[in-house]
Amino acid sequence: MDFLHFNAASYGYGKSFHLHEVSFTLSRGRFSGIIGPNGSGKTTLLKGISGELLVGRNQIYLDGCDMSRMTGRERARKIACVTQFAESIDVTVEEYVLMGRIPYRRKMQVFETSEDFEIAEKYMKLTDVYSLRHKKFSKLSGGEQQLVSIAKALTQEPDLLLLDEPTSHLDIMHQVQMLNLIQELVQKLNLTVLMIIHDLNLASEYCDYLVLMSEGRVFDCGTPMEILNYKNIEEVYKTVVITETNPLSKKPAIFLVSGKVLNSRNV
Amino acid sequence: MQKKLLARWALYLLVILILLVLAALLSLAVGEITIRLSDIPAVFRAKEGMEYVILTKLRIPRIVLAIAIGGSLSLAGTLLQGIYRNPLVEPYTMGISGGGAFGVAICIVLGLHLRWGSYLLPVFGFLGALATIFMVYTLGTRKSRGLSINRMLLIGVMISFIASSGMLFLMALSSTESLHSIIFWTMGSLNEPNTGLIGLVLVISILGLLVSYGYVTPLNALRLGETKAQHLGINTSYTIKVLFVVASVITGVSVAVAGVIGFVGLVIPHLMRRIVGTDYRILLISSFFGGAVFMMLSDLLARTLIAPNELPIGVITGIVGGVMFIVALSSMYSKTES
Incomplete structure (x- = not known):
């Protein structure tokens, strides 16, 4: 059941930042998270999968296929991305979501098919943005724009959904709404999700599997229970934390300790 | 829907x-x-x-030329604004027009058109535009990183400056007679006696429209930004290259035949985007015909305002276009504020 497999992948930006022999495996239909401090290579990792960075042969496999042999179009039919912000462009929500069908358009095809409209409608309903379909995308709130971006990504009918901190600028209500939706999608559509997330508590609550990055390498990977202990976090983030168990979900919960409290305890 | x-x-x-x-x-x-x-x-x-x-000898050729040039310049502006995702880009700001004008100025100062025939003027105009394209293109592309949009844009603006300074330099050196023809040519005119050339401009402008229609989907995807377009499987750097060449060729041909006619490529795409929306499937063709209408009306003004003399059409497009642009912009702001 190896769906996404990193085989000692080393790639990066020209002569500057590089990932070193990154290896891990994700199985299909799971909600996985990438965590790690700033500059640890989370986004670089994602860009290798999305095709923004060039990766050599036999380093990343998707569903058994070497990704470096895929064309942009093939990739876009299997992988969809949602980034932190969406460009505010002056089109309706429906037109925006329909752009997700572009990877399926034939060479000289100028207009969408009725099937494209049906698929777009289906995913607008699933993400609860169908009522917004005639509104301009640029007039929506940040949370609504992210939901519409997810609808567009789903309209690509991907097997793998990549999310780069999709909730980082949202309030907790919208964060939870969004992550609940993604969790639901994983179950309903048998979608595989790989998400960069900064908030360790959210990562713990929502993800089935975590990849902890540090200085361009995979520090550790496993279930939240295996990864999110104070030893790992202190070593990677160089920060003192306390880990407890969430009484309801039984998942690890991380508490930060302020400098003041830390000093008073030490004295 | x-x-x-x-x-x-x-x-x-x-x-x-x-x-x-x-x-x-x-x-x-x-x-x-x-x-x-x-x-x-x-x-x-x-x-x-x-x-x-x-x-048959005066008005119809002028109408045909106005349609071809207006359509070409407006289409080129729409394409460049689409690939650079910057509303201020047009053939004029990219240095393509400036390079063409510089080429013509060289020809006039050296007196080549007098010795070898006046068909050399458009040839030099086209070569000047092509040279600019080549420079913007090679200097704007770096081997390691591929195409850099901002770099191309800045280089275009700089080449435009260099070309206009070079032209001033040539004008300072030249005789009164060639000075007059350089100035007149720079201001643009649709007065073209050679009907074969007019036909060529028309054919190239229509070809430009057809070729760019092959890229409407990438253009639409590019509205999301280059990265997001790539996520949709679009080969963005290839698209940008092809459309840049298309825009350059149709601009180069227009500049070569009609001289520098500014503002059409800026104002018309803007107005059309406001009216018909940002979807390139409708935007490309309406910009083309919108530019054609604008050019015909400008030419009408140019040849009637001070008849029997003729105003340079670049003056008309500059003034009318600029005013239209400001009016449209301020009405947009008052609408969003209320």
Whole structure:
């Protein structure tokens, strides 16, 4: 059941930042998270999968296929991305979501098919943005724009959904709404999700599997229970934390300790 | 939804084609000698007389050239704004027009057109535009990183400056006579006696429109930004390269034949985007015909305002276009504030 497999992948930006022999495996239909401090290579990792960075042969496999042999179009039919912000462009929500069908358009095809409209409608309903379909995308709130971006990504009918901190600028209500939706999608559509997330508590609550990055390498990977202990976090983030168990979900919960409290305890 | 959208697009297209026909009829009728529209069929049937000569030798070639040049410049502006995702880009700001003008200035100062024939002027104009394209393209691309949009843009602006300084330099060196022809050429004119050249411009402008229609989907995807377009499987750098070349060739040909006519490529795409929306499937064709209408009307003003003399058309497009632009912009702001 190896769906996404990193085989000692080393790639990066020209002569500057590089990932070193990154290896891990994700199985299909799971909600996985990438965590790690700033500059640890989370986004670089994602860009290798999305095709923004060039990766050599036999380093990343998707569903058994070497990704470096895929064309942009093939990739876009299997992988969809949602980034932190969406460009505010002056089109309706429906037109925006329909752009997700572009990877399926034939060479000289100028207009969408009725099937494209049906698929777009289906995913607008699933993400609860169908009522917004005639509104301009640029007039929506940040949370609504992210939901519409997810609808567009789903309209690509991907097997793998990549999310780069999709909730980082949202309030907790919208964060939870969004992550609940993604969790639901994983179950309903048998979608595989790989998400960069900064908030360790959210990562713990929502993800089935975590990849902890540090200085361009995979520090550790496993279930939240295996990864999110104070030893790992202190070593990677160089920060003192306390880990407890969430009484309801039984998942690890991380508490930060302020400098003041830390000093008073030490004295 | 789809049917409604298509119906709206068809309506836009119909309105713009009606405007095109009206502007063409107006240009046929109005001039130093007014020819009544109701007389025109009779004139054509007679196939002789002064009015027949005016229509076939003067007005119709001008109308055809106005459509081709207006359409080309406006289409080039739309394409460049689409690939650079910057509303201020047009053939003029990219240095393509400046390079063409510089080429022509060289030809005039060296007196080559007097020795070898005046067809050398458009040839030099086109070569100047091509040289600019080549420079913007090679300097704007780096082997390691591929295409850099901002770099290309900045280099275009700089080449535009260099070309205009070079032209001033040539003008400072040249005789009064060639000075006059450089200035007149720089200001642009649709007065082109060679009908073969007019036909060529028309064919190239239509080819440009057809080729760019092959790239409407990438253009639409590029509205999301380059990265997001790549996520949709679009080969963005290839698209940008092809469309840059298309925009450059149609601009180069226009500049070579009609001189520097600014603002069409900036104002018309803007207005059209405001009216028909940002979807390139309707935007490309409406920009093309919108530019054609604008150019015909500007030319009409240029040859009637101070008749029997003729104003340079670049003056008209500059003033009318600039004012239209400011009016449209301020009405947009007052709408969003209220």
